[in-house]
Amino acid sequence: MNKLNNEMKLEFLSKSSNEAFARITVAAFAAQLDPTIEELADIKTAVSEAVTNAIIHGYEEKKGVVKIRGQIIGEELIIEIADNGKGIEDIEMAKQPLYTTKPNLERSGMGFTIMESFMDEVEIESILGIGTKVTMKKKIKSHTEEDEENLQFTPSC
Amino acid sequence: MESKYYNEDKLLIIKLTEEIDECTVQKIRRKADYEIERNMPRKVIFDFDSVTFMDSAGIGLIIGRYRIANMLGATVEIANINDSIKKVLELSGILKIIKIIETEAKAG
Ligand SMILES: Nc1ncnc2c1ncn2[C@@H]1O[C@H](COP(=O)(O)OP(=O)(O)OP(=O)(O)O)[C@@H](O)[C@H]1O
Ligand SMILES: [Mg+2]
Numbered sequence: 001m002n003k004l005n006n007e008m009k010l011e012f013l014s015k016s017s018n019e020a021f022a023r024i025t026v027a028a029f030a031a032q033l034d035p036t037i038e039e040l041a042d043i044k045t046a047v048s049e050a051v052t053n054a055i056i057h058g059y060e061e062k063k064g065v066v067k068i069r070g071q072i073i074g075e076e077l078i079i080e081i082a083d084n085g086k087g088i089e090d091i092e093m094a095k096q097p098l099y100t101t102k103p104n105l106e107r108s109g110m111g112f113t114i115m116e117s118f119m120d121e122v123e124i125e126s127i128l129g130i131g132t133k134v135t136m137k138k139k140i141k142s143h144t145e146e147d148e149e150n151l152q153f154t155p156s157c
Numbered sequence: 158m159e160s161k162y163y164n165e166d167k168l169l170i171i172k173l174t175e176e177i178d179e180c181t182v183q184k185i186r187r188k189a190d191y192e193i194e195r196n197m198p199r200k201v202i203f204d205f206d207s208v209t210f211m212d213s214a215g216i217g218l219i220i221g222r223y224r225i226a227n228m229l230g231a232t233v234e235i236a237n238i239n240d241s242i243k244k245v246l247e248l249s250g251i252l253k254i255i256k257i258i259e260t261e262a263k264a265g
Binding site for chain 2: 023049056107111114117
């Protein structure tokens with residue numbers, strides 16, 4: 001049980017033109033779990049939020065690398081999105097709906113709220129001056145028991 | 158983004174044609190504000206019919222345009238949103254102040 005079925009890593013420069021690339025790549029990876037269209041949309045949106053945060057809050061104007069690690073364990077998708085940017089001072093505060101440190105740029109402060117409601121679990125680790133890592137998990141439930149067993153032990157192609 | 162102004166109805170339809178995220182939102186914002194300020198409509202409709210993706214950048218976009226339109230005496234409505242965009246907008250609470258409608262692709 002809970003054996004690792006698959007894993008991927010992705011690194012790219014902190015440019016917002018990479019956001020679409022990042023969410024589409026993660027969605028393509030997640031597709032192995034045979035998610036519904038709604039589940040895929042949820043995953044894409046959550047990834048877009050975390051990647052945008054890494055780029056605009058973590059690195060601000062500076063150039064940096066955003067790292068994504070994706071894992072599939074059983075029927076669960078685990079996505080880590082990390083930056084080596086400025087870090088979050090108060091994580092509890094940052095998670096509050098409508099809380100933003102950049103209101104002048106028309107930010108709505110809904111990023112973490114979206115991640116938390118679209119994924120099953122969201123964990124935020126951050127150290128000032130070192131960086132931030134967001135880990136999100138989502139169970140993709142659309143399989144029958146039988147499918148699930150096949151998924152554990154045989155590749156899907 | 159494309160837009161069309163119907164002078165007789167004082168209606169500005171802004172048809173969004175791209176995925177909406179941090180990368181695309183800046184250009185949309187600039188163009189939408191230009192059209193609103195140039196035409197001084199009484200109503201602005203954002204048509205999402207061909208938008209397949211939107212994250213929180215879209216919330217900021219709509220609230221920002223709502224503020225500007227409101228200041229200039231116009232109302233704002235959102236048309237033809239798909240389920241995942243609706244989910245994002247619902248979370249933000251802006252559906253309490255902005256109406257969702259379905260249209261016959263008038264801007265099309
Ligand atoms: N990777 C990060 N590095 C540094 N600070 C971050 C990071 N992610 C989030 N934050 C901080 O947490 C706050 C809340 O983030 P959240 O995504 O909820 O809202 P936002 O990005 O400000 O607005 P929105 O996502 O709605 O456009 C941000 O304003 C920022 O101060
Ligand atoms: Mg954000």
